[in-house]
């Protein structure tokens with residue numbers, strides 16, 4: 714687990730446009746924070762700078778005790794879950810979840826234990842031998858989450874993970890993500906443009922507009938107080 718600290722983060726694209734404009738935000742160790750705002754407000758850019766897929770123009774990004782301003786995902790042990798899942802179609806659910814463990818040549822016994830634990834947490838035990846083509850959208854999403862869990866990442870980053878699902882599945886997956894985060898206690902940054910997700914999922918909500926952080930607070934503070 715890791716705290717994430719952003720100090721005056723700016724992202725300027727080639728034409729001088731500021732996609733992220735002087736954002737400062739402290740995310741506590743184990744906190745579940747939602748980044749919400751309309752399309753184009755800079756949510757994905759901010760997430761990509763946290764995960765190390767994008768250089769920071771100025772400011773400081775600190776993850777745990779480490780300053781990580783350069784684009785370099787290998788510097789940090791973070792797990793990103795995308796809306797399009799990025800599963801391997803030729804591999805079973807078991808092997809899709811096991812993939813990061815195989816990459817670091819973990820012993821077979823550990824792989825079995827970790828994958829089974831993640832599958833049980835995500836209600837995938839019955840489906841371990843199936844392939845992604847034979848799964849529902851919600852099940853595929855859970856496989857992608859399983860892969861993030863077995864990596865024992867310091868933080869989870871979600872980029873609109875539910876936007877390809879229908880309304881009923883979205884509701885189920887919201888419950889599941891909240892349960893998983895509570896069980897594991899892993900620091901989570903979750904990007905969405907969906908107000909319901911923002912209000913029901915996280916500990917706190919950060920509202921972005923045109924690259925500027927406008928408000929940070931609990932759902933109660935942001936939406937219910939006069």
Ligand code: ADP
Pocket residue numbers: 726727732750751752753754755756757758759
């Ligand atoms: P969001 O995730 O909130 O929809 P993005 O972070 O994707 O917003 O984009 C923020 C702004 O930065 C948008 O105006 C977008 O067009 C612009 N942008 C994103 N990526 C690039 C890029 N590689 N080059 C230039 N502009 C970009």
Ligand code: ADP
Pocket residue numbers: 752753757
């Ligand atoms: P999102 O759903 O995250 O808002 P977008 O459709 O805005 O995604 O962007 C998809 C990809 O295109 C991103 O990698 C982003 O960096 C890039 N992009 C977005 N806007 C621009 C832009 N104006 N110029 C160049 N690349 C862009």
